Amino acid sequence: MSSTVLYMSMSLDGFIAGPNESPDNGLGDGGYRLHTWVLPDPGEGVNRQVHDEFMATGAVIAGRGTFEPAGGWGGDHHGGVPIYVLSRHPAPDWTADWPLVHYGNDPDAAFAEAKKAAGDANVLVHGAATAQRALAAGLLDELEIHLIPVLLGSGRRLFENLGIGQRQLERIRVLHGEDGVTHLRFRVR
């Protein structure tokens, strides 16, 4: 059974990007520390295991705000799996020749199509705004939080103004990664 899984690196104080984000400073001040467990290389241990997991997913769902600044990952995030982009705007021309990329503005439809396309594999959910929409709509099955031992002080929070009331989670895995990262996996109840 396929699950939709958010993979997200977060500081202990809840930030997924540092302050002063801009096109030239996409992770915000200090935000690169959130990704040193996997960039430039996840090594060969626990961090590699987690990296390989999300690179084995069978479909990707991302918001336009994640997809477009990343250059659409050249049209292929990994392994030729389909990419569903949530956007109120039509697909830009530069994506026209990418058969894997599907624009749409209906989260229910995008998640259903992604799960179908993924078959038995999981679906990688990408980006904070999309994760928040998916949580609010009950479309997110699991969260894999890469908890980073840093206090960023300010920046962009993962869990902000969710407007979803309260949600009980089930902790289903804890992995002690290298470089101080703790990979915490939860199922949304």
Add this chain to the structure above:
Amino acid sequence: MSSTVLYMSMSLDGFIAGPNESPDNGLGDGGYRLHTWVLPDPGEGVNRQVHDEFMATGAVIAGRGTFEPAGGWGGDHHGGVPIYVLSRHPAPDWTADWPLVHYGNDPDAAFAEAKKAAGDANVLVHGAATAQRALAAGLLDELEIHLIPVLLGSGRRLFENLGIGQRQLERIRVLHGEDGVTHLRFRVR
């Protein structure tokens, strides 16, 4: 060597109390879930180990906002160790007969006295506001976060407006507690 240690239960979305805190609702809506690992009883496993650790500390530092609503713990938090209360106000009359209780408004002095009193034992730091002041002043040595698998959505955050810039932490322990709690220990660099 004695360390000052904040022990704090926090939801995955960073809250230490739910919304609508009031004298009759001291933990906020849903906030009791943050404490079920230790209340009414920590059991006999990992959660007991962590409970016993903070009950073996050699001194307590708390803010007035934690100490007074708790009735000053009857004048003895645990084991007859001294309690240092940070407050801009003088000690209230009802604490006058409690020899363990020391009011003051100087964090540096309170932390120094608490460490001296604790000897080789650690110092228990109690309360979010005190933890924030201590972090800002560089007086907090370690954080033990009891991470609870729940999203509270709103309420009171532990890490809010710290005004401390960024701080690197060192993950020094991860314990998988019962009831879904993950005990994460960090040293402040």
